[in-house]
Amino acid sequence: xxxxxxxxxxxxxxxxxxxxxxxxxxxxxxxxxxxxxxxxxxxxxxxxxxxxxxxxxxxxxxxxxxxxxxxxxxxxxxxxxxxxxxxxxxxxxxxxxxxxxxxxxxxxxxxxxxxxxxxxxxxxxxxxxxxxxxxxxxxxxxxxxxxxxxxxxxxxxxxxxxxxxxxxxxxxxxxxxxxxxxxxxxxxxxxxxxxxxxxxxxxxxxxxxxxxxxxxxxxxxxxxxxxxxxxxxxxxxxxxxxxxxxxxxxxxxxxxxxxxxxxxxxxxxxxxxxxxxxxxxxxxxxxxxxxxxxxxxxxxxxxxxxxxxxxxxxxxxxxxxxxxxxxxxxxxxxxxxxxxxxxxxxxxxxxxxxxxxxxxxxxxxxxxxxxxxxxxxxxxx
Amino acid sequence: xxxxxxxxxxxxxxxxxxxxxxxxxxxxxxxxxxxxxxxxxxxxxxxxxxxxxxxxxxxxxxxxxxxxxxxxxxxxxxxxxxxxxxxxxxxxxxxxxxxxxxxxxxxxxxxxxxxxxxxxxxxxxxxxx
Numbered sequence: 187x188x189x190x191x192x193x194x195x196x197x198x199x200x201x202x203x204x205x206x207x208x209x210x211x212x213x214x215x216x217x218x219x220x221x222x223x224x225x226x227x228x229x230x231x232x233x234x235x236x237x238x239x240x241x242x243x244x245x246x247x248x249x250x251x252x253x254x255x256x257x258x259x260x261x262x263x264x265x266x267x268x269x270x271x272x273x274x275x276x277x278x279x280x281x282x283x284x285x286x287x288x289x290x291x292x293x294x295x296x297x298x299x300x301x302x303x304x305x306x307x308x309x310x311x312x313x314x315x316x317x318x319x320x321x322x323x324x325x326x327x328x329x330x331x332x333x334x335x336x337x338x339x340x341x342x343x344x345x346x347x348x349x350x351x352x353x354x355x356x357x358x359x360x361x362x363x364x365x366x367x368x369x370x371x372x373x374x375x376x377x378x379x380x381x382x383x384x385x386x387x388x389x390x391x392x393x394x395x396x397x398x399x400x401x402x403x404x405x406x407x408x409x410x411x412x413x414x415x416x417x418x419x420x421x422x423x424x425x426x427x428x429x430x431x432x433x434x435x436x437x438x439x440x441x442x443x444x445x446x447x448x449x450x451x452x453x454x455x456x457x458x459x460x461x462x463x464x465x466x467x468x469x470x471x472x473x474x475x476x477x478x479x480x481x482x483x484x485x486x487x488x489x490x491x492x493x494x495x496x497x498x499x500x501x502x503x504x505x506x507x508x509x510x511x512x513x514x515x516x517x518x519x520x521x522x523x524x525x526x527x528x529x530x531x532x533x534x535x536x537x538x539x540x541x542x543x544x545x546x547x548x549x550x551x552x553x554x555x556x557x558x559x560x561x562x563x564x565x566x567x
Numbered sequence: 568x569x570x571x572x573x574x575x576x577x578x579x580x581x582x583x584x585x586x587x588x589x590x591x592x593x594x595x596x597x598x599x600x601x602x603x604x605x606x607x608x609x610x611x612x613x614x615x616x617x618x619x620x621x622x623x624x625x626x627x628x629x630x631x632x633x634x635x636x637x638x639x640x641x642x643x644x645x646x647x648x649x650x651x652x653x654x655x656x657x658x659x660x661x662x663x664x665x666x667x668x669x670x671x672x673x674x675x676x677x678x679x680x681x682x683x684x685x686x687x688x689x690x691x692x693x694x695x696x
Contacts, residue, residue, distance in 0.1 A: 223630070224603055231629050232604045240694070355607065361651065427630045495607055495627055517605045518629050547609075 196231055199407035200248035201341045211425060212561055217313030219249040221426050228422035235428040235520040238389050239561075241420030242347035244412055245429055247388075247401065248411035249312035251345040253322055256305040261330040264306050267468060269451060271461040275300040280368045282459050286469030287322060290450040290476055294318050297386055299370055307336075307382070309395075309525035311441045325468060339375060341405040345412065346393030346432075348563075349419040354394050356415055358383065359365060367392070376408045388429060388437025391563055397491045423471050426454055428520075435489060435519045435530060443498060443514040444528055446484055453530065455485045483511060487558035488527040488544070494551035496527035503543040503550060513544060519560060527553070527559050569597065569685050571662055575638065578688035582662060584639040585677055591665035592638060594626060597690045599661040599674045604626040605654045610635075610666055617669060621675055624666070626657070639671035639676040 197220040206213065211222035219494035224231045228243075249275055255263050263270040267486045270283035277300050285293035285308075299307040310318045319335045325388035345354050346366055355362045360373040360383065375434040398408050413423060432439070439445045444454055451460045451473055461469065490496060496516030504510050518529030527544070535542060538557055543550040574582040580598035589665050599605060607627040617623050617637040624635040645668040650656060656664045671677075682687060 226600075230604050431629060476658075495632075497632060517628075520604075520629065 192264075195544070198236055198249075200246055201400050201402045202246045202248065202409055204402070205409055206246065206423075207404055208224040209423060214426065216426055217249065217311070217390075222235065222246065222423070224425040224427045225479040228424065231425070231431065232520045234422055234424040235431050237420060237422045238391055238393075238428065239347065239521045240391075242345060242349040242353050242416060243389075243422055243424035243428065244409070244416065245344040245346065245424050246250040246341075246409070247344050247395070248344050248405075248430075248442055249267060251310040251312065251318065251335070252340055252342075252397070253310060253319055253335050254305070254334045255303075255308070255322070255326065255331050256302075256334075257329075257331035258304060259331045260304045260306055263326040263331040263333075264308075264331070264476045265464060265467060267322055268296065268298060268308075269460040269467055269469065270298065272298055272300070272306065273464065275465045277302055278370055280370055280386055282368075284445070284451070284456065284459065285318060286451070286467070286473075287447060288468055289470060290452075290469040290472035291447050292441065292445040292451075292454075293447070293480060293526045294322050295326050295439060295445055295456075297384075299384060301370075301372065301380070301382070309342075310337075313442060320472050339400055340397040341400045341408075342395060342397055343412070344387055344389075344393060344395045344407060346387045346389040346424075348392055349421070350391070350393040351410065353416050353419050353421060354383070354396075354421045356362035362394070374512050375535075376411060377496060378408075378511055379402065388438055388439065389432040390559060390561055391432070417455070430475075430515075431517055431520055434517055434526065434528070435521055435559070435561035437560060440515060452476055453483055453485065481533050482484040483530040484533050485514070486529055486531055486536050487556045487560055488513070488516075488529050488553045489556045489560075490525035490544070490551060491541075492552035494544065494546045494549070495525045496529070496546065496551075496553065500527075502529050502531055503545060504535065505543065506543055507543070507550065510542075522561055524560075525554075528558070531555070536565070570683040570687050571692050572683045574662065574683065576683065576689075577598075577636060577638045577680060578689060579636040580690075581636060581638050583677065584665075585671065587674065589644060589668055589670050590639065590641070590677075591668045592636070593665045593677035594661055595686070595690075596659065596661040598633075602626065602631060602633060603684065604629050605657045608654050608657070608666065610646050610650070613643050613646060617641055617643065626654075635666070637669075638680055639669070640672040643674075644668045644670050658686050663680065684696045 375381040382397040501513035509529035
């Protein structure tokens, strides 16, 4: 057992940091932020994961960044820098998208929210905050559009799970049950006016993400109210550990793993979020060329069929022992109770049912290509 | 956390309990707490030779993999097969959930290990627990 790594003192803290410490959360450094990885008082990672699948969980995701684009050419700007078609968004609607480099690889993946006629909010990853903001600013210079970094303005809390709607409804007059997935509302929530509440998340479950003022008093009040009221619904605080296993079961990409500046959209299998038919966007020409060339590798879901857990970075081998790819994310799946992974492999070994090996500490352990997502939430009856 | 006085401890967070010739080995309560939910253990087969300070297996939680270091040299006499299907027993009671039993090569090796009081002090300084 090696020593546990302590977070570096330079790591940034969210407005809820003191609350996490008080609750006894185990803290880790993640992309320059000191964040809770799990809460022993919630029962730990597996209990947190199960709470989100069966009831509701609360996540501090204030490390995520926010960029606002507003002005007469806000739509044109967003269209230029992102791969999905923001032209299809109604006011109050959101979409999954990505910022791309000219070579068709990822600056970051984002959620684009249309807040108003000429106003958009991009929610971006913690580790790419500065890079993303600079990228957006530089690449929208020619447009009549104001770009603001609002990352430090918001405490972002995710309320995720089948009971999320019932819990959050206690704090607002807005009709949350009537809000469709990937739509948002801006009303009074927990007594806070004009609060952005979006039916989005990163768990594969129904749920919401709320954006409240980042002052400590407000942040702590809302967090505690949600947690206290949530008890009746089986709500627990959840850390980044459960956030990762939940998103992996749902096969959602994580920047630096499934997507990065060296992986393109087709390889990552994000075709349905990339609208080649829209006029122009950064990365489009390279993606057209890449499509004509054909895929060299593709992202697949793996399930271990022999005893062993695939982890990030492990080698993927063909049955005859040739190294053909690598694992981008791998973990035991707490809800499915199987050992799963996402991996890049050559297209010829990507068919469902293909058998492969994952090299685990020198041992070749059998795995099989399976359909993704590994977990799909049950449809409401 | 209480650390039983009849066990000896390593700075890598294993414990060893000797009855003279043989000894059982596991990980400490501090170790299981740091790891979180344990889901997998990979242990050597009976008959395997262990060298003090060298890796003899791995323990995995949902989020992390950790090597296991042998507190003393010896030959694996018995493996706790129960842990293959119920690794969470380590979380529940780390100091009784033994992983392997070994026939000690040199009982004197144990003298170099930490006492319960020294280990407790070591852990307090290391992790602030």
